[in-house]
Amino acid sequence: MSIVTDIRGTAGVILIDRVPVNAINHDIRSGILDALAELAGNPSLDRIVLAGAGKIFAAGADAGEFSKPPTDPGLPKVVAAIEASSLPVVAAIRGACLGGGLELALACRWRIADQAAQLGLPEVVLGVVPGSGGTQRLPRLVGMETALSMIPQGRSLKAAAACEAGLVDALDDDPLKAACEADLAAALARPPISAMPRPLAAPEAAAAARKTVAKKMRGQRAPAEAITLVELTADTDFETGLTKERACFLELRSTAECAALRYVFFAERAARPPASVKAADPQSLDKTVVVGGGTMGAGIAYALMQSGSAVTLVERDDEAAASARARVSGLLDAAVSRGLTSADKAAAQLTSMRFQAGYDDLQDGGLAIEAAFEDMAVKKDVLAALDSAMPDAVLATNTSYLDIDKMAGWLADPSRLVGLHFFSPAHIMKLLEIVRGKASSDMALATGFALAKRLGKLPVMVGVCDGFVGNRMLQRVREAAEHLLLDGAEFTQIDRVMTNFGYAMGLYMTQDLSGLDIAWANRKRQADNRDPNRRYSRVQDEMCAAGRLGRKSGAGWYVYEDGAKPVPNPDVAALVEAEAERHGISRRPMDDDAVLNTLLLALINEAAGLLGEGIAGRAADVDLVLVHGYGFPRFRGGPLFHADQIGIATIHEQLKELEAGDPLVWKMAPLIEQLVA
Known part of the structure; x- marks a missing residue:
């Protein structure tokens, strides 16, 4: 009717x-x-x-x-x-x-x-x-x-x-x-x-x-x-x-x-759990636990508190718990200053949240989210403690890169572990990657989707690989950008090309904002498994070793002075030239269209790989992750929507040219080969 x-x-x-x-x-x-x-x-x-x-x-x-x-x-x-x-x-x-x-x-x-x-x-x-x-x-x-x-x-x-x-x-x-x-x-x-x-x-x-x-x-x-x-x-x-x-x-x-x-609009509305997960009963989210009160953990705890959940934030000692409380208090103060809540309500909310050292009295919580330091040994200790303290709860890890299947093996019941990859700031960013491990139960996944709904977030279910969907795509486009730098593009050119395409901020300005040391730590973690035949740029490693960590250190790709507009760091050019020489590359100027096309092809090829491997279930899921988590312009639809506008035959032809120049870095995703066959 x-x-x-x-x-x-x-x-x-x-x-x-x-x-x-x-x-x-x-x-x-x-x-x-x-x-x-x-x-x-x-x-x-x-x-x-x-x-x-x-x-x-x-x-x-x-x-x-x-x-x-x-x-x-x-x-x-x-x-x-x-x-x-x-x-x-x-x-x-x-x-x-x-x-x-x-x-x-x-x-x-x-x-x-x-x-x-x-x-x-x-x-x-x-x-x-x-x-x-x-x-x-x-x-x-x-x-x-x-x-x-x-x-x-x-x-x-x-x-x-x-x-x-x-x-x-x-x-x-x-x-x-x-x-x-x-x-x-x-x-x-x-x-x-x-x-x-x-x-x-x-x-x-x-x-x-x-x-x-x-x-x-x-x-x-x-x-x-x-x-x-x-x-x-x-x-x-x-x-x-x-x-x-x-x-x-x-x-x-x-x-x-x-x-x-329109495509993004409908993709958002189609971001739902699969039938088996939808049929499962999630754990109650009325009482939740967050382990780790750093920037991410405090943001997650704040979001849970705002949703009406009774939150306990666990830290390693009293001093760390006090620091976590101060971070949550700062978020509440910011909400008051923006007129989002009253001072009285904020004070009551802060009082209602428990901050404690250790894992006592957590057994009645339905969900625990570990947001500890991105280190396997630390994660293992935290999950072991939660496994004992909360035997009936769903346990979630907020890891950005680490192997969830390996973590699940540490638990008495691996099926109750799920990945919940929040994006920073956790109380603001809408995207939530729900990571399905090999052992993750439908109930654990249903709890993740229920959490997303409660927090007003957009859930995208992904599989296990290094970086899941979003960070794996980010790693690949960063690698493509590093190669463009060595080949002759300028980092300021790459940033300009990206903002002209519709990104709010270019790749290198974004790195400066988040801190170059974050990606540096991940590169060091991956060093033992890196293919020695794959071209690797040491420019960022040398910048980090010299203390040029981005905005927080006053200099990174750009130089930041109080009250002044960021300007390109003049020291970068010499580092890039030296690294290109080490690789035997004679740098040459590149036009903007070639730079943009290379970056987009890197995203498209990696996205096709994720689909072919089953890490992502739908092309729209990849696009949603890139739009909501990594700044891909919404009005471009996402890398795979953009690929559809270009046409698979053209994509295949252009990737073939790149693959001929570097068959290791530009190995074509099998799915693309299948689509043009």
Whole structure:
């Protein structure tokens, strides 16, 4: 069922019934038009109320229709019919009222919302602009500045803020009942939004919006187009603006940017546990344990605490436990300063968390996460202690690289170990790699997925290999970049090429931010197993040995001085030249396209290897990990989506050329060979 009609007193109710999100598709649009005609002909009614079934008004248009030709009736026709209705239409808004849902509500004469309502036009997230009057009605209702703060970034307003801005006319715990009974004199005394006066121009707000989207949504077209459309309302009549908006929407929906963003959107919604894991009962997460209170452990503990779990953070001694407490306290202080919580609530939360030395009194916890130092001996000691202290809990390791199957062998019951690879900062980053060991039970994996849901994270299940999906891909692209450096590219060029492609930060600036010593420690761990025939660059090792560890030491690839913009480190050039000479390489300049293509081919080939080995289950899983954990631009879709746009034949041909030059480093993934066979 899509549309339900009802009569409540003198109100005719149109209920959008496509739960859970009431996405607006063809049937919804047709149903609303039919219901409007039916109810408008009823002489006993004095209003029509538009509402959504369940907890949501309407979360937007059905994105699945974006890839199909438009069908009649389109949403603009429905919006126009609502605004032109002979009976005033009132929107009764519960929960999400987004995108096309808000465009429906903006066509109504009055809007009543509950406290949980969230209103916005997030179309830019899918690479388009609002296409049914949103950019033209919203500024006329709430003013240019508010509209510019919302539409170009896809930002929404909560109910109270929406009411203050004039987007919502009244708040009520039962908006449907209130809409059926409200006095509409005030609503009828004002014109529909399309007939309201044009908003005053706000050139400073528009300039600020352009600066913001250029920084936060680099390379994307839709945000800039949205700003232009909003600005039109100051000096363009409504119908002309509406025509331009629709033309822009239809053009953008056919772009590669829109296709990539839709792909990521649907990939996120398909990131679910397999059937056997979904059928398993997870352990309770009401009481949890985190071992290790460093930056990562404190972030994990903080996230668990915010989810309502009773957390015990375990450290090796009282001094370390006190340091862990200070780190969690710092996170709470930051939340207070940003207005995310109150000082009283933060103090109560800190008091509720246990910080202790040792493993006493942990037996009632359902999940323990070790976030100790990345060293096998340390992990072994921690897991042995947890194995004894928490015999019924699921045990998880937050390792980034180490062998989970080997760790499982240390436990009396290997099936209760699972990998939970958080990304730093753990309380902010959305991605969670759930690592399936050979012995991991469905119950242990189900607990990992339940944790992701509780923390609001995006779960991607991966298999066991060095670095899993994300860090293995990172290692490979770093190696490709190091070879480009030795061959003649500049590190500043590599960073520039990546940011021009859409990354927020280039590879070398990112290394400086995280610290070069982290990757150095991993390279030392792998040294005994490194193939001596594989070209290896010592540039970073020499930088680390000299104390050039990145931002934290004042210099790495770049030099950092207080208050100054980072500048390229002049010492790097000599190190690169010397290393190239050691390998017998005569460096030559490289053009930007060749640099970018090499980096992308490294990612694509490694991703194909992960799929072929079964480490990743879906191409979309690899893309999600790269987009959410490693900065691959969302509007490019991910390395494998990008590969699809290039074409497998072209990928194969280009990899063949690289493989001919270095068959060890550029050995083609068997899956690519299979796909072109």
